[in-house]
Structure formats: C-alpha cells, structure tokens
Amino acid sequence: MSHDHAGGVDLLAALAVTATLLALVAYAVLVVRARRRGRAWAVGRTLAWTLGCLLATAAVTGPLARAAMTGWTAHMAGHVLLGMLAPLLLVLGAPVTLALNALPVGAARRLSRLLRSRPLRVLTEPGVAAVLDVGGLWLLYGTPLLDVAHDHPLVDVVVHAHVLLAGYLLAAVLVGPDPLPHRRTTRHLLVVLVLALAAHDVLAKRLYALAAGTDLLDEQRGAMVMYYGGDAVDLALAVLVCARWYRRTRPRATSGRRRGHGQLDLEGAGARPQGVLG
Amino acid sequence: MPSPISRDRSSRRARSTLSGVLAGVGLVAFVDETVFHQLLHWHHFYDRSTPDVGLVSDGLFHAFGFVAVVTGLFLLADLRRRRSLDVGRWVGGVLLGAGGFQLYDGLVQHKVLGLHQIRYGVDLLPYDLTWNVVAAVLVVGGAVLTVRSRRTSTVGP
Numbered sequence: 527m528s529h530d531h532a533g534g535v536d537l538l539a540a541l542a543v544t545a546t547l548l549a550l551v552a553y554a555v556l557v558v559r560a561r562r563r564g565r566a567w568a569v570g571r572t573l574a575w576t577l578g579c580l581l582a583t584a585a586v587t588g589p590l591a592r593a594a595m596t597g598w599t600a601h602m603a604g605h606v607l608l609g610m611l612a613p614l615l616l617v618l619g620a621p622v623t624l625a626l627n628a629l630p631v632g633a634a635r636r637l638s639r640l641l642r643s644r645p646l647r648v649l650t651e652p653g654v655a656a657v658l659d660v661g662g663l664w665l666l667y668g669t670p671l672l673d674v675a676h677d678h679p680l681v682d683v684v685v686h687a688h689v690l691l692a693g694y695l696l697a698a699v700l701v702g703p704d705p706l707p708h709r710r711t712t713r714h715l716l717v718v719l720v721l722a723l724a725a726h727d728v729l730a731k732r733l734y735a736l737a738a739g740t741d742l743l744d745e746q747r748g749a750m751v752m753y754y755g756g757d758a759v760d761l762a763l764a765v766l767v768c769a770r771w772y773r774r775t776r777p778r779a780t781s782g783r784r785r786g787h788g789q790l791d792l793e794g795a796g797a798r799p800q801g802v803l804g
Numbered sequence: 805m806p807s808p809i810s811r812d813r814s815s816r817r818a819r820s821t822l823s824g825v826l827a828g829v830g831l832v833a834f835v836d837e838t839v840f841h842q843l844l845h846w847h848h849f850y851d852r853s854t855p856d857v858g859l860v861s862d863g864l865f866h867a868f869g870f871v872a873v874v875t876g877l878f879l880l881a882d883l884r885r886r887r888s889l890d891v892g893r894w895v896g897g898v899l900l901g902a903g904g905f906q907l908y909d910g911l912v913q914h915k916v917l918g919l920h921q922i923r924y925g926v927d928l929l930p931y932d933l934t935w936n937v938v939a940a941v942l943v944v945g946g947a948v949l950t951v952r953s954r955r956t957s958t959v960g961p
Contacts, residue, residue: 536821716871723867728859737858757870764871768878 537679538686539587546583550576553621559628567624575619580670582612587684596746598741601798606755608686609663611695614701614759622704638705652715655699655724659692664729682709698724701766723760727753816883820890821950823879824897827905828946830873832902833866836909865905871947872901892953896946910936 553575557567584590585608593600622641628636640646648654666672667684675682698704700715710718730753736743883889910932 572846655868716875720867720871722862723870724860724863725862727866728863731859731863760867761870764874768874772878772882775882 534777538683541581542586542681546579548578553619553624556621556628560624562680563628565627567627571619571624574615575621578612578615578619580758581607581615582690598739598745599751601750602748602751602755605663605689605752606759607730609659609689609693610756610759614762615691616792617702617704622779626705641705642707649695650699650708651685652696652699652710652718655692655696656718656725659696660722660725660729663726664694667733672728697763700763701770703770712767712775714781715726715762719760721734723756726756726760730756761773809922815892817953818887819879820893821897821900823876823883824894824899825901826876826897828870828876828898828899828901829905830869830876831898832905832909833869834868834873837866865909868906874919876901877916884950896949896953899942899946899949901946902936902941903939903944903946905940907936907943910939 553572556574559569585604590604591598594604594731622637625637630639637638642776655676666675666689669680675685699706700719733752734746734749736748739745880889880894883894
C-alpha cells in the first residue's frame with residue numbers, strides 16, 4: 527500500500543468527519559429554530575438525517591475504509607453505504623424543507639429561488655440525475671479512474687463526494703419529501719428507476735465477469751455485494767415512489783382528512799380512479 | 805360510442821389485468837432468484853459464456869421484476885380501496901405475467917441470448933421442456949381466466 531494512498535484516506539477521513547459534524551450541528555440548529563417558530567419537526571426525519579450522516583462517515587473512515595483499501599468486498603459494501611443507503615436516509619431527513627421552515631423569510635425566499643434556478647431544473651430531471659449517478663459508477667469502474675483516485679488524495683475526495691451527492695440527487699428526485707422545481711409522473715420515475723437499476727446490475731455483473739485479480743473470490747463477492755445491495759436499496763426506492771402515488775391518489779375524502787375533520791373514506795370508495803400511476 | 809359507465813368498467817378491468825400482470829412478472833422474478841439461484845444453486849450468478857446482450861437483458865428484467873411486483877401490489881391495494889378489483893381478471897393477469905416472463909426467460913434468455921442455463925452438468929432437454937411447458941400452461945390458464953371474466957362481468961359497484 528503506497529503512502530499516497532494512506533494520505534488519501536486520511537484527507538478523505540478528515541474531511542468526512544468535519545462535514546458530518548457540520549451537517550449534524552447545522553441540522554440541529556435548524557430544528558431548534560423551526561420549533562421556536564412554531565413549526566413541528568418529526569423525530570423520524572431527524573433520526574434519518576443522523577443515521578445517514580453516520581453511515582456516510584462509516585463508509586469512508588474507520589475499519590470499513592481500512593478494509594476497503596485491500597479488499598474489494600469491503601470496498602463495495604462502502605459503495606452501497608455511501609452511494610445508496612446514506613443518500614436515501616439523508617433525503618428522508620428533508621433538509622430543504624427544514625431550512626425553509628427555520629430560516630428567516632428573506633433567506634427562505636432566496637433558497638426557494640435557488641431551487642427554481644435553471645441549473646437545478648436540469649439537475650433534478652430524473653434522467654439527468656440517474657445518468658450522473660450510475661454513469662459516474664461506470665466511469666469509476668470502467669476506466670482507470672479508480673486507480674488514479676487511489677494515488678491522488680484530492681481525486682479520491684472528489685470521487686467520494688460525487689458518489690454521495692449523485693446518490694442524494696437521484697434519491698431526492700425519486701422519493702424526496704423536499705420541494706422540487708418539477709416532479710415527473712410516477713410512471714416516468716418508475717421507468718427511470720428500472721433503467722438506473724438495470725445499468726447498476728449490468729455493471730455489477732460485468733465486474734464479476736472481469737474479475738481477474740489475485741483474489742478472485744473477493745472480487746466476485748464484491749460484485750455480488752454491489753448487485754444485491756443495490757437491489758435492496760432500489761426495492762426501498764420503488765416502495766417509496768409507489769407509496770407517494772398511493773397517498774396522493776387516495777379517493778376524494780383526503781381533503782377532508784387533511785383539514786382535520788377525521789372523516790371516514792365512505793364517499794371516496796366509489797370515486798373514479800385516476801390515470802394509472804399518473 | 806360506449807356509455808361512461810361501461811367505459812369505466814372496462815378501464816377497471818384493464819387495471820385489474822395490469823396489476824396482475826405486473827405482480828406475476830415480479831413473482832416469477834422472485835421465485836427465479838430465491839429458488840433457482842439461492843436455494844437450489846442450479847442457476848449461476850454469471851456463466852463465462854454469457855454475451856453482453858444477455859447481461860443487458862438480464863439486468864433489465866431483474867430490475868423490472870423488482871419494480872413490477874411493488875407497482876403491481878400497490879395497484880392492487882388501490883383497486884381494493886376503490887372496490888373495483890376484478891378478481892378473475894387479476895388472477896388471470898398474474899398467470900399471464902408469470903407465464904409470459906418464464907417463457908421469455910426459458911426461450912429468449914436461456915436459449916437465444918445464451919444467458920446461464922437452468923442447471924449445469926445434466927441433460928438439459930427435460931429441464932428446458934418442463935420449464936417452458938409450465939410457462940405455456942400458465943399463459944393459457946391466464947388467457948382463459950381473462951377471457952371468461954370478460955363474459956361474466958362481476959365487477960362491483
């Protein structure tokens with residue numbers, strides 16, 4: 527193991543711990559401010575954010591990161607954590623909604639203007655988010671980029687940041703509770719999810735097929751961790767996409783319930799179905 | 805021109821079929837993965853002779869199976885809460901989806917695309933025959949159920 531590599535992990539670990547601390551403190555401050563302004567904030571969201579931060583850190587520091595330096599299986603476990611599970615949990619923490627609730631009016635308005643800006647409109651197009659996320663992985667594992675990252679600490683940091691941020695973007699676009707400039711139909715999201723998952727699976731099987739290093743078994747096991755780990759997170763994504771559709775298309779009485787009248791769904795039972803997964 | 809009521813009814817039936825087909829495809833994908841890959845270890849995760857097009861097809865259908873079963877079951881829940889589930893149509897859809905996908909897997913993926921085989925180190929013919937005959941029976945059963953439910957319309961209010 528070269529010194530450069532060890533240095534890379536150190537820089538990455540130091541930055542990751544710093545970023546995690548900042549993210550946790552900032553979130554806590556915002557929750558307190560939102561509460562003070564009389565906006566309730568669900569404990570589950572805070573838990574999701576905290577867990578997401580911790581998992582992302584665990585992927586790039588400590589024992590898992592050390593094992594990932596030599597083992598492909600540990601590397602892939604880190605990939606699933608950093609690129610898929612942690613981003614999903616962070617998204618479920620709804621940081622943008624929290625900020626909108628907690629920030630003073632002026633700042634909140636600037637934030638929502640930023641959300642409608644052209645770059646974010648492009649980035650939050652589901653197809654674009656999927657290409658950034660899975661395309662990035664193809665670039666990482668299909669080219670010598672991974673080796674370059676091993677030798678250059680800064681490249682290593684950029685690669686890991688990209689994996690986390692692209693994973694966040696895709697999860698936010700598909701299932702995020704935060705406001706988006708535009709949200710595509712459920713059908714559109716499901717098609718993007720299938721294509722993204724397929725591209726991920728094909729990449730994992732190619733890695734399995736191309737395994738040729740000194741520790742063949744480790745490489746193959748790593749590819750399988752990628753394949754099945756990806757499946758598990760994508761199953762969760764599919765459930766969340768459909769659950770949102772299911773809530774939104776609840777037969778009429780929804781509005782009554784939302785107003786807090788606690789009406790039963792009797793009148794809604796015969797309501798006309800809306801377009802399938804529209 | 806069909807009356808709004810009959811159009812509504814046929815759209816409900818179509819949704820029951822759609823929900824069933826999606827659930828059926830997902831069910832077979834699940835059985836394939838659990839029983840043949842994980843429990844029996846007949847199928848292989850990857851076999852050296854698999855060409856790229858086989859990998860792409862496998863990846864697409866694997867991904868589709870996951871999303872299909874989730875979508876199909878949410879559609880089923882939606883039909884039930886609207887009391888517009890046509891059970892015959894739904895079961896027919898499950899059989900059609902399951903058989904159709906198994907037929908695709910058995911004929912196109914295993915044979916034409918040369919993805920992994922059903923089992924290794926044995927005479928494949930009986931396995932292939934059983935696999936595809938079961939698939940065909942499922943498809944025919946699904947078609948019969950679907951057609952019969954069209955004749956005896958039993959859709960609720």
